[in-house]
Amino acid sequence: MQGWVRQQLERAYQRYLLQEINSMPTHVAIIQDGNRRFAKQAGEGTSTGHRKGAETAEQLLHWCNDLGIEEVTLYAFSTENFHRPEDEKEKIFDLLEEKLREFADDERIHEEETCIRVIGDRTKLPRRVRKAIDYAESRTEAYGRFRLNVAVAYGGRNQLLDAAKDITRAVKESDLAPEDIDVAEIERRLYDRPVRDVDLIIRTGGDERTSNFLPWHANGNEAAVFFCTPYWPEFRKIDFLRAIRTYENREQSWRRHKARRALTLLTALSEVELGEARRIIRHFKKYLPRSDRHAVHEVQQEAEPAD
Secondary structure, eight states: OHHHHHHHHHHHHHHHHHHHOOOOOSEEEEEOOOHHHHHHHTTOOHHHHHHHHHHHHHHHHHHHHHHTOOEEEEEEEEGGGGGSOHHHHHHHHHHHHHHHHHHHHOHHHHHTTEEEEEESOGGGSOHHHHHHHHHHHHHHTTOOSEEEEEEEEEOHHHHHHHHHHHHHHHHHTTSSOGGGOOHHHHHHHSSSOOSSOOSEEEEOSSOOOOTTOSIIIIITTTOEEEEOSSOGGGOOHHHHHHHHHHHHHHHHHHHHHHHHHHHHHHTTOOHHHHHHHHHHHHHHGGGSOHHHHHHHHHHHHHHSOOO
8 A cells, every 4th residue: 555655656746847847958977876785785696786777777768768858878887897896797797798689679779769879998898798789789870869878898087088199199190280179179089979968967876976977078068967865776767857857957047147147248238239139138038037037128128229
């Protein structure tokens, strides 16, 4: 009985959260932390935690498709994880191989036109995992409606360092002029990258850090960040919707900030600049609190040229 009541309450809360959310992030990146702690808490082996985490990842993909999110990046195995015990690493590699092949053959993956990409230094991975990566990527490379990036043997600092070395080498060999180094050139030399900048980073397990995850595409885009207590295998759709609400609140705060800045500038501009300023004000006016909308109207009235 208690389980049924809790289920109904969760469904009601999900509906409430969905009603509160008006916009979705395009690209969500997730640090799946807490698999081992979940297993320890349950009195199970480490591999059980990783398998339960893989099940949560599958659920997440369906949530994203249902909500219209276009890209997800999962932090599955970092370069620092190579320091873990050999038997644990082998079980993780076994699971990666199994799940990549399973995803590649999953009917729903093909129905939802999911493109699977693995980002990271795959040369450090066992041959069997590399073959599974090739299989999953080749089976889904023609799709583009939804993109799943799996970060394996990935390190954000290493990614940026390799790009810097590559640019330095190109300049030294006169293949690249220093004045031609720009954002596009750096992005071209990143050994792997998501298709879109990251809008929202989620980290489970209670730690409040982003662990150098996608630093160029997340921090450069000033992605919203959501930290939550549940271990990754415990992560629910409710938690996911809360994270999206955090993203939306941040976006609304940013728009209000832009609108207020435009309002301040409007009072200090010359007549030549007023036309463009009014256009910006009209665009952002709806994002201001009601108390500020009246101020916008007054300033616009004052700024109108006299007859």
